[in-house]
Amino acid sequence: MKRLDAMHDEDIDYADIPEFDDTFLRSVEMKITPEKKPISLRVDADVLDWMKGQGKGYQSRINAILRAYYEAHKNEHANHL
DSSP states (O other), rough: OHHHHHGGGGGGGOOSSSSOOOHHHHOOOOOOOOOOOOOOOOOOOEEEHHHHHHHHHHHHHHHHHHHOOOHHTTTTTTTGE
16 A cells, blocks of 8 residues: 555556546446345255355345346236236
Protein backbone atom coordinates (compact mmCIF):
# COMPACT_ATOMS: atom_id res chain seq x y z
CA MET A 1 0.00 0.00 0.00
CA LYS A 2 2.85 2.38 0.71
CA ARG A 3 4.07 1.97 -2.88
CA LEU A 4 0.59 2.82 -4.19
CA ASP A 5 0.32 5.82 -1.90
CA ALA A 6 3.69 7.07 -3.15
CA MET A 7 2.73 6.66 -6.82
CA HIS A 8 1.88 9.77 -8.85
CA ASP A 9 -0.78 9.90 -11.58
CA GLU A 10 1.88 10.41 -14.24
CA ASP A 11 3.49 7.08 -13.20
CA ILE A 12 0.37 5.12 -14.17
CA ASP A 13 0.36 3.40 -17.59
CA TYR A 14 -3.10 3.93 -19.11
CA ALA A 15 -2.21 2.29 -22.47
CA ASP A 16 -4.48 -0.75 -21.99
CA ILE A 17 -7.44 1.15 -20.54
CA PRO A 18 -10.18 2.11 -23.06
CA GLU A 19 -11.12 5.76 -23.39
CA PHE A 20 -14.08 6.86 -21.32
CA ASP A 21 -16.06 8.58 -24.08
CA ASP A 22 -19.62 8.58 -25.49
CA THR A 23 -18.97 5.35 -27.41
CA PHE A 24 -17.93 3.63 -24.22
CA LEU A 25 -20.93 4.98 -22.32
CA ARG A 26 -23.35 3.72 -24.99
CA SER A 27 -21.87 0.23 -24.72
CA VAL A 28 -22.23 0.02 -20.94
CA GLU A 29 -25.02 -2.20 -19.70
CA MET A 30 -26.22 -1.51 -16.19
CA LYS A 31 -27.25 -4.57 -14.25
CA ILE A 32 -29.30 -4.09 -11.12
CA THR A 33 -28.94 -6.86 -8.57
CA PRO A 34 -32.30 -7.99 -7.25
CA GLU A 35 -33.01 -7.56 -3.56
CA LYS A 36 -32.04 -10.61 -1.53
CA LYS A 37 -34.36 -11.92 1.16
CA PRO A 38 -33.36 -14.26 3.97
CA ILE A 39 -35.22 -17.58 4.06
CA SER A 40 -35.13 -20.85 5.94
CA LEU A 41 -34.67 -23.75 3.54
CA ARG A 42 -34.48 -27.47 4.23
CA VAL A 43 -31.78 -29.07 2.09
CA ASP A 44 -30.56 -32.65 1.98
CA ALA A 45 -27.51 -32.99 4.25
CA ASP A 46 -25.26 -34.45 1.54
CA VAL A 47 -26.13 -31.63 -0.86
CA LEU A 48 -25.43 -28.98 1.78
CA ASP A 49 -22.15 -30.66 2.78
CA TRP A 50 -21.08 -30.73 -0.86
CA MET A 51 -21.99 -27.06 -1.40
CA LYS A 52 -20.15 -26.02 1.77
CA GLY A 53 -17.19 -28.13 0.67
CA GLN A 54 -16.82 -25.88 -2.38
CA GLY A 55 -15.57 -23.15 -0.05
CA LYS A 56 -16.68 -19.74 1.08
CA GLY A 57 -19.71 -18.30 -0.67
CA TYR A 58 -21.77 -21.49 -0.84
CA GLN A 59 -25.02 -19.60 -0.24
CA SER A 60 -24.26 -17.30 -3.18
CA ARG A 61 -23.54 -20.35 -5.34
CA ILE A 62 -26.86 -21.92 -4.31
CA ASN A 63 -28.54 -18.65 -5.31
CA ALA A 64 -26.69 -18.64 -8.65
CA ILE A 65 -27.87 -22.21 -9.35
CA LEU A 66 -31.46 -21.26 -8.53
CA ARG A 67 -31.20 -18.11 -10.67
CA ALA A 68 -29.86 -20.09 -13.65
CA TYR A 69 -32.77 -22.52 -13.35
CA TYR A 70 -35.21 -19.62 -13.02
CA GLU A 71 -33.77 -17.83 -16.09
CA ALA A 72 -33.97 -21.04 -18.13
CA HIS A 73 -37.58 -21.79 -17.17
CA LYS A 74 -39.25 -18.49 -16.22
CA ASN A 75 -41.28 -18.26 -19.43
CA GLU A 76 -42.62 -21.80 -19.11
CA HIS A 77 -44.65 -20.99 -16.03
CA ALA A 78 -45.39 -17.30 -16.54
CA ASN A 79 -49.14 -17.89 -16.35
CA HIS A 80 -48.92 -19.83 -13.08
CA LEU A 81 -47.64 -16.96 -10.92
